[in-house]
Amino acid sequence: MNAFVGFVRCLGFTPLVLLMAIAPTAAATPDRPNIVFIMADDLGYGELGCYGQEKIRTPNLDRLASEGMRFTQHYTGAPVCAPARCVLMTGQHLAHAQVRGNRVSGNGRIFPGQWPLNEGTVTIASVLKKSGYVTGAFGKWGLGPSNTSGSPIKQGFDRFYGYNCQSNAHSYYPAFLDNNEREVRINKYPIPGHDRKPTGDINAEDYEAENYAPDLILEEAVKFIDKHKDEPFFLYLPFVEPHVAMQPPKAWVDQYPAAWDEENGPYRGDNGYLPHPRPRAAYAAMISDLDEHVGTILKRLEDHQLSEKTLIVFTSDNGPTHGRTNPKFHVGGAACTxxxxxxxxxxxxxxxxxxxxRIPCIVKWPGRVQANSVSDMPSYFPDWFTTLSAVANIDLQNESSLSGISLDGLNLVPELTSQGTPERPSPMIWEFPQYGGIVAIREGKWKAIRRNLLQKKVGDWELYDLDADRAEQHDLAAANPEIVKRLETAYLNTRTIEPDFPLPLYDKVVR
Incomplete structure (x- = not known):
């Protein structure tokens, strides 16, 4: 050993530096816990038992809620996939975000991936990695292909396995998944995510292949926990269920009543994605399968005695899928009604x-978050960058990589730990230049929304009192023009123009 130390000194290093280099990283502690952030895909506010669902079985998530805090007014960063993930990763709301809608990168690959995050973007993963966390993402990324600046490996993650592109994620039996920055073949005869069968029998088995991608993704996530159990880690799990196409395991479909599907019959693919003989049972099965995957992660943490040293967040990227041509079904045959x-x-x-x-959100943090507690505080995706940094004891005020960057979120730790509800200094904002063009602003009980901003006939502002009217049935804009004007002004004063996602009506406004 002395000879080796002498050799190291010859190289210009001190023994202390040597020991720091070879010493194992300290394990997570209650004051610097592991962080597991689980995000479902298109899971609605009412689709879990702990949020009032009466038909679909979600025992693991219901248990998670009983052991932690359930948020009743938590919001995504955007109403569709890619921009919601951008807001989550960067801590900037949609009036500041780089990615404000779903848009392909257009680089010519079969699954090109979505519009990439810029080089040098500061993500929550990069900040946690810099502070000593091992970072891994397993599931659906959607923020740029591997050969661009938006790759998860270039945006702060040490390890990625799953669907880089959301188009590839339309099938649960795809040709390949992304393993770090390489595509790996998983099915010799993959199943495309879209098909129609106007007549004849529909067999779910016709839309299955050898390897079910969610199981492979889960397996890699478990390996990550096993490998890094003795050091602090950030495990990001953007699972793909219950996004259509509906291809759930038959074992779960068979657990739900056949009578459910007698009324509408099979789904034939006329609202997009793949047919299924029992669409209601299949949709429930996708959510139960997701719940089972969450249970596997919770069990693995328990096996390694990590539960007491881990903060767990569960949420969804946006609300449940919408309706389409055939009124009996939502997109992909989903039974959301x-x-x-x-x-x-x-x-x-x-x-x-x-x-x-508005989406489900559950947080478990043993010793810090009271079991079976409920928060009615309005919160949203920009808050997680600030909150997870605080959980990891990272001082963002002195984080050099954030110089000149304005974060839009609150630190939720005081709310989580019952130390007091923090006051939000500015409104919550959504700017969405798709689906006709939408802007929404929430401040306290008031929510203003304006639609059809990209249409020839632009919609008027609407205003709702969410304390009295959570279903948004009574537009109060005409009676409260001063509130509408205040909220619109707050939005315009903070927004930046993003040329890749134009909103011409407001891009012309000079501030």
Whole structure:
């Protein structure tokens, strides 16, 4: 050993530096816990038992809620996939975000991936990695292909396995998944995510292949926990269920009543994605399968005695999928009306009404978050960058990589730990230049929304009192023009123009 130390000194290093280099990283502690952030895809506010669902079984998530805090007014960053993930990763709301809608990168690959995050973007993963966390993402990324600046490996993650592109994620039996920055073949005979069968029998087995992608993703996530159990880690799990196409395991479908599907019969693919003989049972099965995957993660943490040293967040990227041509079914045959997937809220995915953006959110943090507690505080995705940094004891004021960057979120730790509800200094904002063009602003009980901003006939502002009217049935804009004007001014004063996602009506406004 002495000879080796002498050799190291010859290289210009001190023994202390040597020991720091070879010493194992300290394990997570209650004051610097592991962080597991689980995000479902298109899971509605009312689709879990702990949020009032009466038909679909979600025992693991219901247990998670009983052991932690359930948020009743938590919001996504955007009403569709890619921009919601951008807001989550960067801590900037949609009036500041780089990615404000779903848009392909257009680089010519078969699955090109979505519009990439810029080089040098500061993500929550990069900040946690810099502070000593091992970072891994397993599931659906959607913020740029591997050969661009938006790759998860270039945006702060040490390890990625799953669907880089959301188009590839339309099938649960795809040709390949992304393993770090390489595509790996998983099915010799993959199943495309879209098909129609106007007549004849529909067999679910016709839309299955050898390897079910969610199981492979889960397996890699478990390996990550096993490998890094003795050091602090950030595990990001953007699972793909219950996004259509519906291809759930038959074992779960068979656990739900056949009578459910007698009324509408099979789904033939006429609202997009794949047919299924039992669409209501299949939709419930996707959510139960998701719940089972969450249970596997919780069990693995328990096996390694990590539960007491881990903060767990569970949420969704946006509301449940919307309707389409055939009124019996939602997109992909989803049974969102049958299951009251929005829990009585107005609107679905793609809408900035509550059903499109209010989502389930559960947080477990043993010793810090009171079991079986409920928070009615309005919160949303920009808050997680600030909150997770605080959980990891990172001082963002002195974080050099954030110089010149304005974060839009609150630190939720005081709310989580019952130390007091923090006051939000500025409104919550959504700017969405798709689905006709939408802007929504929430301040306290008031929510203003303006639709059809990209249409020839632009919609008027609407205003709702969410304390009295959570279903947004009574427009109070005409009676409260001063509130509407105040909220619009607050939005315009903070927004930046993003040329890749134009909103011409407001891009012309000079501030």
């Amino acid at each position: 049958f299951f009251n997937s929005t829990g009585g809220l107005r609107g679905f995915k793609g809408s900035c009404f509550e059903g499109g953006i």
